[in-house]
Structure formats: C-alpha cells, structure tokens
Amino acid sequence: MVEVSKETINDKQALIMVTIFIMGSTLIMGVGGVAKQDMWLAIIAAIASAIPVVLMYARILSTYPGKDLYDILQIVFGKVVGKIVCILYAWFAFHLGALVLRNYGEFIKTAALPETPMLVSMLFLGGLALWAVKAGIEVIGRWSEFFIFILIGFILIIGFLSIPLMKPQNLLPVLYEGVVPVLHGTLAALSFPFAETVVFTLVFSSLQTRESPNKVLVYGILLGGLIVVYAALRNVMVLGANYISMLYFPSYHAVSRINVGNFLQRLEISVVVVFTIAGFVKISVCLLAACTGIAKVFSLENHRQIATPIALLMVTLAYIVYKNIMEMMEWAFKYWSSYALPFQVFLPAIILLAVEIKSRRQKTSGKPPAKQ
Amino acid sequence: MKIDFKLQQNIAAIKNIFLSDQSLVYREFGKTAEAGKAFCVIYIDGMVDKNYINDNVISPIMSMLPRSGQRPTDFAGYIMNEVITSIRIHAASEIDALTQALAGGNAVLLIDDTFEALIIQAHGWENRSITEPTTEKTVRGPKESFNESLITNLALIRKRLRTPQLKCKFRTIGTLTRTNVCICYIEGVASHDILRELEVRLNQIEIDGILDSGYLEEMVKDSPFTPFPLAGATERPDIACAKLLEGRFVLLCDGTPFCVSLPYLFMETFQADEDYYFNYTFASVNRFIRWIGFFLTTSVPAIYVALTTFHQEMIPTQLLLSISASRQGVPFPTIVEALLMLFVFEVLREAGVRIPTVIGQAISIVGALVIGQAAVEAKLVSAPIIIVAGLAGITGFLVPRLDGAIIILRFTFLILSAFIGLYGYLFGVVGLFLHIASLRSFGIPYMLNTGSLKFQDQKDMLIRAPWQTMTQRPQLIGKKNMKRKADIEPNGGKQ
Amino acid sequence: MKSVKLLYLVFLLSVICLLCGCxxxxxxxxxxxxxxxxxxxxExxxxxxxxxxxxxxGQGEGTVKPVLLKSEGKTVFDAVREIIAKSGMxxxxxxxxxxxxxxxxxxxxxIGALDWAFxxxxxxxxxWVLVAKGRKASEILGSKPELEELVSFQLDATLRSQRFISRFPSVELWKLIDDMTSRENTAILPAVRLIDEKGKTVPLIEGCAVIKKQKLLGWLTAEETKALLWIRDELKGGLTIIEKVGSPDTNVTLEIFESKTTVKPVFEEGRLSMAVTIKLSVEIAEISSSMDVIKPDGMKLLTAEGKKQIKRDIEKVVKKAQKEFKCDILGFGSKVKAEMPDIWREVEPDWDEYLQDMEVEVSVDLEIRGSATTSKPIMIED
Incomplete structure (x- = not known):
C-alpha cells in the first residue's frame, strides 16, 4: 500500500498555511487602528518583532523533530505540569478558533445577511472546519496550496482596481501623534495576528526537515505580513484614517468603492471570499490544535474521535462569547493583547529555556535529546 | 472428479454436467468397437472454429489410426505431441477442468483407455472488426479503437509500444463469467507499489460476473462513495499507450472495448487526446475552455439564484430591472424555477441518450419549442432561467468524464445558494475542494500538483506545453524513471 | 451502515436548507x-x-416607470418604514x-439625514448627494426629465459625466461624510434646481452649495465652482473660455485635458502662506473670430491672457472663501497638516481666522498642446 503511515506536509504547504492563517481575520478586521495613518508602520514593526518570537517557536520545535508542542511540554515539564500547560494551550487554540468564527459570523451578519441567524453561517464554517480536521492536516495543506491561488488572484485584482482610488497624501503626516500610538499598534498587531502562529507549534509535528519550522514560520510571517501591510496601506490610502476609525470592517468599504467604467463595481463579495477562505484555514488549524491537545492530554489514540464534540463546542462558544459586535471590537483591540501575549511570548520563552536546559543536560550525560 | 478410464463413462459424465444444454456437439470417431482406439471431440457450437478442429484434430488422428499398431504407453502424450497439429493444447485429468475449458470456448478431445483428455484451444467466435471510436471522436489522431476481444486490444497496444518492457499480467475474474483481465504496464516506469496494491485489490474482488471494465473501475476505487472518477476509461489505444508511457497501469478486460487506466488524477478529466496532436497553443486554449466549462456548469445556476434572491445589489441596475420585468407574473419562486428547468434539462439529456436515433429529433423539437419558447410565453418560467439552465447544460458536455459529479455538484450548490446566497455557494466550493483534496487514487493524491507553482508541474495541467518541454513524467506516478527520453533499464533498475 | 447514515445526514441537511432558507x-x-x-x-x-x-x-422593451412614494417620520428610518404601511412593499x-x-x-x-443612509x-x-436649490427636494424628484424616465437616473448620468463639464462637483455620500468629519468640517455639494423648458420643468445641476458643520453657508456659481475644483485638484476636464484675446470679439474656448494642482504651504518669517500651482494641458477647441491665435505670437498672447484670466478666477474664489464663507473649503488645512505637522499643531485651534488673511500665491502653467483638427481659424478677409 502506498498509504503514508504518518501525515506529513511539505514545506511549501506549511508555509502557505501560515500565510493564509495570518491573513485570516486580519484582512477584514484591520489591525493597528490606534496608529491611525501610521498603521502600516505599526504592522511592519510588528512583523519585525514577530520574527524573533517565531524563531523561538521554531527552535523549540526543531529541538525535538517529529514532536509537537504538546509532546515537548510533557517531555520537558513531566506528565503533570506538562499536561496542565497542554490544557492551557488547547484552550488558547480553542478560544482563538471560536473568536475567529465569531468574527466571521458577525461579518456575514453585518455586511450581508442581517436577517439570517449568525449561528447558521458559523455552523456552516464550523462544519467545514470539522470536515477538514477529520480529513487531516495533509488535506488542509493540499487545500491551502490550491486556494492560495484564488486568494492571491483576488488580492492582486482588487489591488490593481483600487489604484485609481488611492490618495497617497492620506498617509501624511507620518508620526503626527508621536511614536506612542504606533507602539500600541505594534503590540496589538504582534498579538493579532503575527504571534498567533504559536498555534502552529501545536500542529506541526511532521515537517520535512529540522530546518523546516524556521523556514516555514519566518517566510510565512513575511509573506502574510506583506499582504496585511498591503491591505492596511490600501485601506488608509483609499479611505483615510479618519474614515476607517468609523468602520467595523474597513476592507469591505474600501473594496466597495471600486467602480471601473460603471461595470466593474460592487465587488465586496471578493472580500467575503477572501475572508471565508482565510478564516476557514485559521479555524481549521485552531480546531486541529485543540483536538490534538485534548487527545494528547487524555491519551486518546486519535484526535478525530473527539473532533465533532469539540467543533460543536467551538461554535457554541463563538455564539455566546460576545453579546454584540461592539463588545467583539473592544475585546479584539483592547484586551486581546494582554490575554494572548502570555501564551504567545512569555510561556514559549519559559518553555524554550526549559528545553535548552534539558537538552544541555542530556548532551552532557551523552543521551541524544530527540530520543524520548 | 478424475477422468474415467472408459470413454463412454466420460461422455456420460460431461453430458450429465451439461444436462439440457443442446448446444454441445459430441463427435465420436475412430474404431469405436476397439478399446483404446476410440475418440470423442466435444465443443460448444459457435464458439469453436469447426474447420480448425477438422483439419488439425480429426483428420490427423484418422489418418494415424490405420498405421498404428502397438499403442504407445503415454498415448495421450503421443497424440498431443505427434499427431495433433494445434498450437495451443494441453492435457487434463480432471472433469472440472474439461467442463471449464468447454465453457471457455475450447474443444475437448476424450481418448478411450487413458486417464487424460486433451484441451485444444480453437476459439472460433465472431468479433467486431476494428472501427473508428464512437465515444471519443477526434479530428486529428489515430482512428482505431479497441474492440471486444482482449487479445486484439492487446495487439493494438503492442503494435504501438514495441518494447519488451511492456508487461501484461493476466488473471480471471468472475466466478461465472470467468472474464480475462490483463494488467499492462511498462516495467521500469510504472511503480511496483501501485502494482502490488492493484493486484491485492483485484484479488479481493468477489463477483459472479464482469461484463465491462466499469465493474473493475468501481471495485478497485479508493473511495467507493465519491462521484468523481478515480480511474480513467478509454476506448482508444493511443490514449491507453499515452497513459502507459506516463507510468500508469492499464486494465484490459475481455468483452469490452473500454480499458481502465490507473492511477487517475483530477486534472486528467480536462485532458483530451487531441490536445497532444494539435498545436499546443490551440490545445491550451481548449483546455482552458474545459476548466471554465466545469466552473460554469456547476456554478451558473447557483450563482444566478444567489444573485437574484440574495444579492440584488450586485446586479447592475439595468439588468436588475430587466430580470425583474421578466419575472413579473411567474408563479414559482426562482429556486423552484431553477430546479425545475435543470431537472427538465436532465430529462431531455437522458431521453436523448436512450432514444433510438431515428426518433431523436422529436426530443430536440419538444425541448426547444415546448420547454423553451412556450413555457416562457405562458409565463410558467422566466426567460433568464432558460438561458441559465441551457448554459449549465451545454457547458456540462465539455467535461463528459465528470458528468456524474457535475450533476450532484450543480444541485448541491443550487440548494446551498438558495439557503444563504453566495455564502452557501462559497461553502459548497470549499467543501468540494476539501473532498477532492482528500481523495486518493491508488495512494496518489487526486489533486496532485494542481496547486503547484512550478512550471514543470503545470505543463500538462492548465495548459498543454510544447512537447519539447515536457521532458518529465508526472511525479509520483512515473517516479521510477522521470525522464521521458531516457532509456529504460531492463527490469526496472532499483526500487 | 455508514453510507446509510451519510445519506440520512445529506437528506436532513437538504431538508433543513430548503425549509428554512427564507x-x-x-x-x-x-x-x-x-x-x-x-x-x-x-417642522x-x-x-x-x-x-x-x-x-x-409585459412585452419586452423594458420600459421603467417611476413611482413616487411619500411618507413622514420623526427620523429618516421611521419614514422609511412608514412606506411599508402605505404601499405594502x-x-x-x-x-x-x-x-x-x-x-x-x-x-x-x-447628521440626522445622513446617518441612516450611511x-x-x-x-x-x-x-450621490445633492442640494435642492430654491425648491423643495421632493419637487425636484417629482419633475420630468427629457431623456430618462426617472429623475434619479437622469441626475446620476449627469453627475457621472461631471468631468466633461466641471460646472458642479459630484459628491458621493462617503465623500461628504469624509469631508464633514475630517477636512475642517466643510463640504461642498452640487446644487440642483428646476428650470422651465418647453413647458416642462426639468432638473438642472449647476454650481454648488458650501456647507460647514451642518449649516449651508451659501452658493457658488458654475464658474466659481470650477475655480474651486481647480484649487482642490478635483477638476478632471471641461472647458474654460478665455475672453477678449487681442480683440474684443475673440473668445477662445479651451478644452482641458490635464490639470494638476499642487498646493504648497510656505512658512516664512513666522507667517504661513500658500503657493498654489496649477499645471494645465489644454487644446484649442473653438475660436470665435478670424484672429489667428495658433501662430506663435498669437499663441503667446493666448497663453498670457489665459493665465491671467484663470488666475483671476481662482483668486476670486479664494477671496470669497476667505472673506465671505470664512471657512476652509479650499482644503488648505489638510495640506498644512500633511506637510508641516508641527506648524499645524499651533495654528489648528483658530485655523478659520488664520485663514482669513493668509496670503495665497496662485500661479498658472498653461500648455496648449494642439488645436484639434484644424491649424487655422476660419479666415474671413475684411
């Protein structure tokens, strides 16, 4: 049988998954809004500061090839403490997935289908994510590999079409209100979306080589970041920072301005397409991470067994997590950083420290660290 | 049951097995009174070449009989090796073997006073001659097609691939039909893993009869429930050879002109043999049209319904007003209208296929006039929906190999669209690609390289690149020998 | 067994889809x-x-008839919903x-009028947003245009062709909101009025209204609007007539092909002034006498006269904005903010007063790049 015993994805697919993950809800929600017209600066700074963070993730992963963060935690911290941290990370992935799902639901409800219950669109997307998780990471990888074409195609076409609407003077003045708002924006953009890639450490257990995590995460961040910066620049240039501050979903409005020869107009649906594709990947990865985590903590054979209940729980959580869109925006832009950064930066730093100590000690005692 | 020593006993035994089957012919000859000098030829009428039996079996034996004095000890062997002038002949000592040989269209020679009988292969049934292919017509390219004889088909492949590396493995499948099936592949190109898997799956088949290669195709599928084809079928020897050259396997099946090629990728449904014979620019355009056709045929009704019932803001104002005007007074909701017209189209299509050609014209007249014009004038349906159903139907014929999948997709997308508009359609597309991304054909991902950025991978996918540049065989399938021009080491080298 | 379950699921899902899809x-x-x-x-x-x-x-042709619905309400949305009670639709x-x-x-x-629409x-x-001048807005919506059946379509078509005429601005809702919230709370809107023509009342868009903080400050004529668009760098085409070039009866009509305005704030000796440079590329579209303005010295004369007259028009509007409206419809504020953020911080609180006696230097760069298809005026010897 040609069947592959362990699910593997190649570097290219992994990279594409990271890229799409970053585009996820960022493209539609906008990011770094506090920095106003300097949001692109904030995002670039966030990309720069995200690179050491993801190098840290990569380092953790490549110390134990073939293992994901859940395994590593249990190796490094022992069964009990390891499992507690595992549960924390499984929760983080689960929660993140629910939040993205809610973003999607709110977007569809606000922008297009006000009378349709939000639960319907979330159930559909959640169901698709469940299907993807059951099919496995390999299928998600292959799927992403195909759909990145459609994403990039839409983004390029929309990019070209919005050139006539762009007013570069909207970017001026640079740093009018000083560096502080930009730094706030940087922090916000780091925690959403760049350092959210910590979820990938929970699912990337079988990349091609030891060097893969490095390559995949860094290039993925750069490529995804490029698109996010482009979207921010476009939004500011088309809409103006002042106008953006009034909107929930700036990209949607920026695209709705496009009107070429009275024929190519009303292209908002392209934003929906992009958000659906990217959001789907993000939710699937989160769901996969959560299921893997629960399966590992409770020593189940297979994460597929529990995928269905967890997916349904995720939809439920998404449904009850906010009262309304105002609360969602407040949480996403005000409190998310302080909630997420421990998972994204502080905990990984501690883990890396522990990993390094353990592997040093093992090296001196002559035992290779990878064999456990 | 062993063969009896006595001729009459054996004849009686066979008559007993073929009880009330009057197509069997028993021809007894020789010196019936004298022990050891009597013979009997048995065959089924129509399946055996009578002249052949006459010239090569009966007459040599008869002319031998007068001269023979002492009977040799191995009498059956003597007859087989020194008397009968037939190419394919062997001895058997079981009655079962004889009956099976008889059912398979062989002649059986029973000899008195021996424990052996001879089975003489003398197939003499009628075959259709080699004609032009009827289902895969081309303007340019070979005009031969397979016929129902496995041996002829094999010869058609052999005469195009004159290499000893072409291997053919025979087996018989079907407890009653005992159909001959042949696995063809090129040693040194095709993967042994796939061969092993294929043999395992063929061995697992339990069925009483194989009447067409379609049975095989379905029974060796990786995912039995998918509407997508996971194996290719063709009646053209040139296509079969092209698949073999790419490192695929071809399953020939006795009794059908269609052979099956494995493994099969999604993009193969968009390839046509003519792509490779015509200028590549034209071929690339055609292939692109087929991709577009697939999109249109599955999506046009869904998108139309989504736009007119959910996203009216996306329709240009003038068009909106004219659709609105044509919908005035139509009693059914748009979705019902769409389902109805698509259903009618499918009915017309099915009727067109089943109906004898002589009265086929009636269908088109009824279809065009009654359904088209009259229904619109009677305000039963609106005019745009006719255009939509027509477009979806016509473009469906561009990718005939996917027709089953297309119908299912079209209706699924349509229902999803009627549910939550373009979002439903979008969810459908996401699901569709999840499904085909998870399919495998003999372990090879169905979507192999469809999303690849490398030119080498895209050469035979969205476009058909010039032959000069197609220097490599498809990945994973032809991986034993990627270079198209390279010589093949005898017996396949390593791996 | 699994497949049976799957079938049930598919069946249930499609039933759910079909029954609730409303x-x-x-x-x-x-x-x-x-x-x-x-x-x-x-009130x-x-x-x-x-x-x-x-x-x-009915039979083809796709004729569209306008139907006018009227309602009242405390808020716009209230009135919008009131329509259902009246028409059922x-x-x-x-x-x-x-x-x-x-x-x-x-x-x-x-704000009350715009918020719902936004x-x-x-x-x-x-x-598009327009202001009805002199009449009630409902009267304009009820008039009968010449070509289109619907007033709205007629106005839409006119506003879309704005770049060929430039006698009024065309302002989308987003632009109005954007202007009102950012560019010093001022905005301009095209003005539409009714004129009598062959016994019919027809809507005509001409000039613009100047708005600051929900208040209508006044109107600009078609000519003034063009000059204003010039300063705001929103003029994309149209005509300009240069009168009395050389002789009193020579009016030369120029068609504008390219127009680029750069507004540069200059800070010298503690005073802020504005340098407005207009780069124009035009073609001679019509000459009303036999005067040859195409030959080199005629061209020189025309260019000089053109520069002078355009400059005069623009300065007139600048004056009007500074003295009459006392607000920044010229869009100078955002220029200062973009280019001299530090100075902007100082002048921002009382920008409107500051603007009133600011010096504005206008220079026009006129390039005549052709004379359509003929090389000479129609010569009639005296």
Whole structure:
C-alpha cells in the first residue's frame, strides 16, 4: 500500500498555511487602528518583532523533530505540569478558533445577511472546519496550496482596481501623534495576528526537515505580513484614517468603492471570499490544535474521535462569547493583547529555556535529546 | 472428479454436467468397437472454429489410426505431441477442468483407455472488426479503437509500444463469467507499489460476473462513495499507450472495448487526446475552455439564484430591472424555477441518450419549442432561467468524464445558494475542494500538483506545453524513471 | 451502515436548507427598487420621498416607470418604514442613486439625514448627494426629465459625466461624510434646481452649495465652482473660455485635458502662506473670430491672457472663501497638516481666522498642446 503511515506536509504547504492563517481575520478586521495613518508602520514593526518570537517557536520545535508542542511540554515539564500547560494551550487554540468564527459570523451578519441567524453561517464554517480536521492536516495543506491561488488572484485584482482610488497624501503626516500610538499598534498587531502562529507549534509535528519550522514560520510571517501591510496601506490610502476609525470592517468599504467604467463595481463579495477562505484555514488549524491537545492530554489514540464534540463546542462558544459586535471590537483591540501575549511570548520563552536546559543536560550525560 | 478410464463413462459424465444444454456437439470417431482406439471431440457450437478442429484434430488422428499398431504407453502424450497439429493444447485429468475449458470456448478431445483428455484451444467466435471510436471522436489522431476481444486490444497496444518492457499480467475474474483481465504496464516506469496494491485489490474482488471494465473501475476505487472518477476509461489505444508511457497501469478486460487506466488524477478529466496532436497553443486554449466549462456548469445556476434572491445589489441596475420585468407574473419562486428547468434539462439529456436515433429529433423539437419558447410565453418560467439552465447544460458536455459529479455538484450548490446566497455557494466550493483534496487514487493524491507553482508541474495541467518541454513524467506516478527520453533499464533498475 | 447514515445526514441537511432558507431570501420581482430619495424638513418631522423604478411587465422593451412614494417620520428610518404601511412593499435600497436634500435640512438636521443612509447595510455609500436649490427636494424628484424616465437616473448620468463639464462637483455620500468629519468640517455639494423648458420643468445641476458643520453657508456659481475644483485638484476636464484675446470679439474656448494642482504651504518669517500651482494641458477647441491665435505670437498672447484670466478666477474664489464663507473649503488645512505637522499643531485651534488673511500665491502653467483638427481659424478677409 502506498498509504503514508504518518501525515506529513511539505514545506511549501506549511508555509502557505501560515500565510493564509495570518491573513485570516486580519484582512477584514484591520489591525493597528490606534496608529491611525501610521498603521502600516505599526504592522511592519510588528512583523519585525514577530520574527524573533517565531524563531523561538521554531527552535523549540526543531529541538525535538517529529514532536509537537504538546509532546515537548510533557517531555520537558513531566506528565503533570506538562499536561496542565497542554490544557492551557488547547484552550488558547480553542478560544482563538471560536473568536475567529465569531468574527466571521458577525461579518456575514453585518455586511450581508442581517436577517439570517449568525449561528447558521458559523455552523456552516464550523462544519467545514470539522470536515477538514477529520480529513487531516495533509488535506488542509493540499487545500491551502490550491486556494492560495484564488486568494492571491483576488488580492492582486482588487489591488490593481483600487489604484485609481488611492490618495497617497492620506498617509501624511507620518508620526503626527508621536511614536506612542504606533507602539500600541505594534503590540496589538504582534498579538493579532503575527504571534498567533504559536498555534502552529501545536500542529506541526511532521515537517520535512529540522530546518523546516524556521523556514516555514519566518517566510510565512513575511509573506502574510506583506499582504496585511498591503491591505492596511490600501485601506488608509483609499479611505483615510479618519474614515476607517468609523468602520467595523474597513476592507469591505474600501473594496466597495471600486467602480471601473460603471461595470466593474460592487465587488465586496471578493472580500467575503477572501475572508471565508482565510478564516476557514485559521479555524481549521485552531480546531486541529485543540483536538490534538485534548487527545494528547487524555491519551486518546486519535484526535478525530473527539473532533465533532469539540467543533460543536467551538461554535457554541463563538455564539455566546460576545453579546454584540461592539463588545467583539473592544475585546479584539483592547484586551486581546494582554490575554494572548502570555501564551504567545512569555510561556514559549519559559518553555524554550526549559528545553535548552534539558537538552544541555542530556548532551552532557551523552543521551541524544530527540530520543524520548 | 478424475477422468474415467472408459470413454463412454466420460461422455456420460460431461453430458450429465451439461444436462439440457443442446448446444454441445459430441463427435465420436475412430474404431469405436476397439478399446483404446476410440475418440470423442466435444465443443460448444459457435464458439469453436469447426474447420480448425477438422483439419488439425480429426483428420490427423484418422489418418494415424490405420498405421498404428502397438499403442504407445503415454498415448495421450503421443497424440498431443505427434499427431495433433494445434498450437495451443494441453492435457487434463480432471472433469472440472474439461467442463471449464468447454465453457471457455475450447474443444475437448476424450481418448478411450487413458486417464487424460486433451484441451485444444480453437476459439472460433465472431468479433467486431476494428472501427473508428464512437465515444471519443477526434479530428486529428489515430482512428482505431479497441474492440471486444482482449487479445486484439492487446495487439493494438503492442503494435504501438514495441518494447519488451511492456508487461501484461493476466488473471480471471468472475466466478461465472470467468472474464480475462490483463494488467499492462511498462516495467521500469510504472511503480511496483501501485502494482502490488492493484493486484491485492483485484484479488479481493468477489463477483459472479464482469461484463465491462466499469465493474473493475468501481471495485478497485479508493473511495467507493465519491462521484468523481478515480480511474480513467478509454476506448482508444493511443490514449491507453499515452497513459502507459506516463507510468500508469492499464486494465484490459475481455468483452469490452473500454480499458481502465490507473492511477487517475483530477486534472486528467480536462485532458483530451487531441490536445497532444494539435498545436499546443490551440490545445491550451481548449483546455482552458474545459476548466471554465466545469466552473460554469456547476456554478451558473447557483450563482444566478444567489444573485437574484440574495444579492440584488450586485446586479447592475439595468439588468436588475430587466430580470425583474421578466419575472413579473411567474408563479414559482426562482429556486423552484431553477430546479425545475435543470431537472427538465436532465430529462431531455437522458431521453436523448436512450432514444433510438431515428426518433431523436422529436426530443430536440419538444425541448426547444415546448420547454423553451412556450413555457416562457405562458409565463410558467422566466426567460433568464432558460438561458441559465441551457448554459449549465451545454457547458456540462465539455467535461463528459465528470458528468456524474457535475450533476450532484450543480444541485448541491443550487440548494446551498438558495439557503444563504453566495455564502452557501462559497461553502459548497470549499467543501468540494476539501473532498477532492482528500481523495486518493491508488495512494496518489487526486489533486496532485494542481496547486503547484512550478512550471514543470503545470505543463500538462492548465495548459498543454510544447512537447519539447515536457521532458518529465508526472511525479509520483512515473517516479521510477522521470525522464521521458531516457532509456529504460531492463527490469526496472532499483526500487 | 455508514453510507446509510451519510445519506440520512445529506437528506436532513437538504431538508433543513430548503425549509428554512427564507431569512434573507427575497424574490427579485417583489422588490420595490428605489432609485433615489429626497429629504425635506417639515417642522419637527422629516418628509421622505422615494422614487421607485417600476419595471413594467409585459412585452419586452423594458420600459421603467417611476413611482413616487411619500411618507413622514420623526427620523429618516421611521419614514422609511412608514412606506411599508402605505404601499405594502419593502423598499430595496441598494440601487438608490441619489440623495436629494432640501435646503431646510441644513438647520442642524444634516447628521440626522445622513446617518441612516450611511449606517444601513443596504444603502450604498457611493450614492450621490445633492442640494435642492430654491425648491423643495421632493419637487425636484417629482419633475420630468427629457431623456430618462426617472429623475434619479437622469441626475446620476449627469453627475457621472461631471468631468466633461466641471460646472458642479459630484459628491458621493462617503465623500461628504469624509469631508464633514475630517477636512475642517466643510463640504461642498452640487446644487440642483428646476428650470422651465418647453413647458416642462426639468432638473438642472449647476454650481454648488458650501456647507460647514451642518449649516449651508451659501452658493457658488458654475464658474466659481470650477475655480474651486481647480484649487482642490478635483477638476478632471471641461472647458474654460478665455475672453477678449487681442480683440474684443475673440473668445477662445479651451478644452482641458490635464490639470494638476499642487498646493504648497510656505512658512516664512513666522507667517504661513500658500503657493498654489496649477499645471494645465489644454487644446484649442473653438475660436470665435478670424484672429489667428495658433501662430506663435498669437499663441503667446493666448497663453498670457489665459493665465491671467484663470488666475483671476481662482483668486476670486479664494477671496470669497476667505472673506465671505470664512471657512476652509479650499482644503488648505489638510495640506498644512500633511506637510508641516508641527506648524499645524499651533495654528489648528483658530485655523478659520488664520485663514482669513493668509496670503495665497496662485500661479498658472498653461500648455496648449494642439488645436484639434484644424491649424487655422476660419479666415474671413475684411
């Protein structure tokens, strides 16, 4: 049988998954809004500061090839403490997935289908994510590999079409209100979306080589970041920072301005397409991470067994997590950083420290660290 | 049951097995009174070449009989090796073997006073001659097609691939039909893993009869429930050879002109043999049209319904007003209208296929006039929906190999669209690609390289690149020998 | 067994889909497609008029007849919903092209008029906004245009062709909102009035209204509007007539092909001034006498005269903005903010006063790049 015993994805697919993950809800929600017209600066700074963070993730992963963060935690911290941290990370992935799902639901409800219950669109997307998780990471990888074409195609076409609407003077003045708002924006953009890639450490257990995590995460961040910066620049240039501050979903409005020869107009649906594709990947990865985590903590054979209940729980959580869109925006832009950064930066730093100590000690005692 | 020593006993035994089957012919000859000098030829009428039996079996034996004095000890062997002038002949000592040989269209020679009988292969049934292919017509390219004889088909492949590396493995499948099936592949190109898997799956088949290669195709599928084809079928020897050259396997099946090629990728449904014979620019355009056709045929009704019932803001104002005007007074909701017209189209299509050609014209007249014009004038349906159903139907014929999948997709997308508009359609597309991304054909991902950025991978996918540049065989399938021009080491080298 | 379950699931899902799919499902022919709306103010109420594009059913031809619906309400949305009570139809807004505002709406009710149109998901923010001059907005919506059946379509077509005429600005809803919230709370809107023509009353768009903080400050004529568009770098084409070139009866009409205005704030000796440079590329489109302005010295004369007259027009509008309206419709503020953020911080609090006696240096760079298809004026020897 040609069947592959362990699910593997190649570097290219992994990279594409990271890229799409970053585009996820960022493209539609906008990011770094506090920095106003300097949001692109904030995002670039966030990309720069995200690179050491993801190098840290990569380092953790490549110390134990073939293992994901859940395994590593249990190796490094022992069964009990390891499992507690595992549960924390499984929760983080689960929660993140629910939040993205809610973003999607709110977007569809606000922008297009006000009378349709939000639960319907979330159930559909959640169901698709469940299907993807059951099919496995390999299928998600292959799927992403195909759909990145459609994403990039839409983004390029929309990019070209919005050139006539762009007013570069909207970017001026640079740093009018000083560096502080930009730094706030940087922090916000780091925690959403760049350092959210910590979820990938929970699912990337079988990349091609030891060097893969490095390559995949860094290039993925750069490529995804490029698109996010482009979207921010476009939004500011088309809409103006002042106008953006009034909107929930700036990209949607920026695209709705496009009107070429009275024929190519009303292209908002392209934003929906992009958000659906990217959001789907993000939710699937989160769901996969959560299921893997629960399966590992409770020593189940297979994460597929529990995928269905967890997916349904995720939809439920998404449904009850906010009262309304105002609360969602407040949480996403005000409190998310302080909630997420421990998972994204502080905990990984501690883990890396522990990993390094353990592997040093093992090296001196002559035992290779990878064999456990 | 062993063969009896006595001729009459054996004849009686066979008559007993073929009880009330009057197509069997028993021809007894020789010196019936004298022990050891009597013979009997048995065959089924129509399946055996009578002249052949006459010239090569009966007459040599008869002319031998007068001269023979002492009977040799191995009498059956003597007859087989020194008397009968037939190419394919062997001895058997079981009655079962004889009956099976008889059912398979062989002649059986029973000899008195021996424990052996001879089975003489003398197939003499009628075959259709080699004609032009009827289902895969081309303007340019070979005009031969397979016929129902496995041996002829094999010869058609052999005469195009004159290499000893072409291997053919025979087996018989079907407890009653005992159909001959042949696995063809090129040693040194095709993967042994796939061969092993294929043999395992063929061995697992339990069925009483194989009447067409379609049975095989379905029974060796990786995912039995998918509407997508996971194996290719063709009646053209040139296509079969092209698949073999790419490192695929071809399953020939006795009794059908269609052979099956494995493994099969999604993009193969968009390839046509003519792509490779015509200028590549034209071929690339055609292939692109087929991709577009697939999109249109599955999506046009869904998108139309989504736009007119959910996203009216996306329709240009003038068009909106004219659709609105044509919908005035139509009693059914748009979705019902769409389902109805698509259903009618499918009915017309099915009727067109089943109906004898002589009265086929009636269908088109009824279809065009009654359904088209009259229904619109009677305000039963609106005019745009006719255009939509027509477009979806016509473009469906561009990718005939996917027709089953297309119908299912079209209706699924349509229902999803009627549910939550373009979002439903979008969810459908996401699901569709999840499904085909998870399919495998003999372990090879169905979507192999469809999303690849490398030119080498895209050469035979969205476009058909010039032959000069197609220097490599498809990945994973032809991986034993990627270079198209390279010589093949005898017996396949390593791996 | 698994496949049977799967079939059940598929069946159930499709039943759910078909039975509940009615939340946002609307049949196209049941929609009352609004093509435009007008808002007037009546005491403390808002009077809403909606023009519905009603596709006449029947044999082809696709004639569209306008239907006018009227309602009143405390707020705009209240009035919009009132329509259902009157007509039984839910109005569909995504194809509404124009929003006509009555003059009385500018008594502090502007935000109330705009907010619903801006906030609602169905209305589009690229709807045109116009001010009805001299008449009630509803009267304009009820007039009969010459070519189109619907007033809204006529206004839409006119506003779309704005770049060939430049006698009025065309302002989308988003632009109005953007201007009012950022560019020093001022905005300009095209003015539409009714004229009598062959016994019919026809809408005509000409000039613009100047708005600051929900108040209508005044009107600009067609010529002034053109000059204003020039300063704001929003002029994309149109004509300019240079009068009395060389001789009193020589009027030369120039067609503008390219126009680029750069406004540069200059800070010298503690005073802020503005340098406005206009780069024009034009073609001679019409000469009203036999005077040869195409030959080199004629051209020189024309260029000089053109520069002078354009400069004069523009300076007139600058004066008007500074002295009469006392507000920054010229868009200088955002230029200063973009280029001299530090100075802007200082002048921002009393920018309007600061603007009043700011020096504005206008220079025009006129390039005549052709004379259409003929090389000489029509020569009639005296």
């Amino acid at each position: 939340w946002n499902y609307r049949e196209i022919e049941r929609l009352a497609i609004a093509s435009g709306l007008s808002l007037d103010s009546l 403390d109420k808002i009077v809403l008029n909606i023009e519905i594009a009603n596709p006449a059913s 839910k109005v569909y807004w995504s194809h509404a092209k124009v929003l006509l505002l009555g003059e009385e709406m500018f008594n502090g009710k502007l 906030r609602d998901a169905e209305t589009r923010e690229d709807m």
